[in-house]
Amino acid sequence: MISNKYSGAQSQLVCSGCRNLLLYPVGATSVCCAVCNAVTAVPPPGTEMAQLVCGGCHTLLMYIRGATSVQCSCCHTVNLALEANQVAHVNCGNCRMLLMYQYGARSVKCAVCNFVTPVGVSSSVNERKFNT
Secondary structure (H helix, E strand, C coil): CCCCCCCEEEEEECCCCCCEEEEEECCCCCEECCCCCCCCCCCCCCCEEEEEEEECCCCEEECCCCEEEECCCCEEEEEEHHHHCCCCEECCCCCCCCCEECCCCCCEECCCCCCCCECCCHCCCEEEECCC
């Protein structure tokens, strides 16, 4: 019996063609999408990946952790890639009190007036579009 330390282990990445999430066996160098047949290269082993939602078109983007910005391949918006432990600020939509919230939150509730202020990726990060 041959033992393989990767036996059954899987990882995931986003298809470079149709943006679907793909599962693949650890150790693969590329993955062919069953939906669109695009071949997506697998990052080298040990590369930590992160995800964010594009502020322009709301597509899920995967990128190498540590990148400072990520350009969406669909709408070309450049998204600022913040780490999960970073915080952002917004003024309360009711009383204008400065509120602090964790990056990635969809809304923040004011402790002074209890108003819920919606926040999103596009309102908490800098983005710009490249002309292609």
